[in-house]
Amino acid sequence: MTGDPYLGRVIIAFEGGITTRVITHPSHPNRAFAYDVTFLLQHPRVVAVASQKPPLHFHPHQEEYLQVLEGSLAVEVEGKERILVPEDGEVTFPPWTNHRLYSPVTKDTDENLKTTRFLLSAESTPELFKLDTVFFENWYAYQDQIVVKGEKVDLIQVMSMFDAGGSYLSLPRWIPFSKTLAYALGVVVGRWLGGILGYQPFYRKWTTDWQSACYKMEMSIFQRRFADRTKTK
CATH class of the missing domain: 2.60.120.10 (Jelly Rolls)
Incomplete structure (x- = not known):
């Protein structure tokens, strides 16, 4: 650039x-x-x-x-x-x-x-869940909760946010098909299980473009209940 x-x-x-x-x-x-x-x-x-x-x-x-x-x-x-x-x-x-x-x-x-x-x-990518500003706003804000406020890292919360940002936690390279397995775990644990347990990939208080965040979450049956477009906080 x-x-x-x-x-x-x-x-x-x-x-x-x-x-x-x-x-x-x-x-x-x-x-x-x-x-x-x-x-x-x-x-x-x-x-x-x-x-x-x-x-x-x-x-x-x-x-x-x-x-x-x-x-x-x-x-x-x-x-x-x-x-x-x-x-x-x-x-x-x-x-x-x-x-x-x-x-x-x-x-x-x-x-x-x-x-x-x-x-x-x-x-750019046509994929819905990808690296973008909605993801980075929430990821930085979550890190602040840990670094500044002393909260413990919640692996499911991390995986939920990463999946929504088109990112997946790496597994050791010696594991067969490690990247495919890491991708599948990111979706199953981060998106499916995380959604069932109440983990949101995006939060209104951390998100400038809340409408875009809601649109992303509405596309998943496990996360659409978090997509309240009327939220102001």
Whole structure:
């Protein structure tokens, strides 16, 4: 992605440690979304979770794109870690690729390294459940409940949100057909069982475009009861 982005909605997480600005006019029209993301590496909330990597996962329906603009960013792809810098340009994660990205902060991080800024986007897809702003708003907000408010991670809630965002938690690679099995588990546990047990993939209090969230949930018999379009809170 090149040129100056047009910035729209701002999503704040970790009490300002992570800021995501929605690019309303991405330079690639075939992208489902585009974000300008900033990590404040010395922010106490970012430092506090530096040793805890986010879930390893994959997206079966979308390519994901990443380009570091400032500083560096750690990525793990199929078990191999790499530190990305601006000179690397745009990096692509093909569908079904196990990956995760995270702050490069460690206890020995140079104090002069204060910021990481990068562009994040993914290709468009006709799939209903996919990476988009509805997913990221809810996922960041849920992480805030854990990091800021100290709530425990609920695996079914994570799987419910991930499935609705076209994302699935990776299983160990030595398991036969691990990605197919992980995909099936994401749907069965996250969408079906989660819906029966009362887990919502999206919440009104965290969602700007609630009508879109309701439309997605209405398409699942297990989640349509959560799609109350009259909700204001």
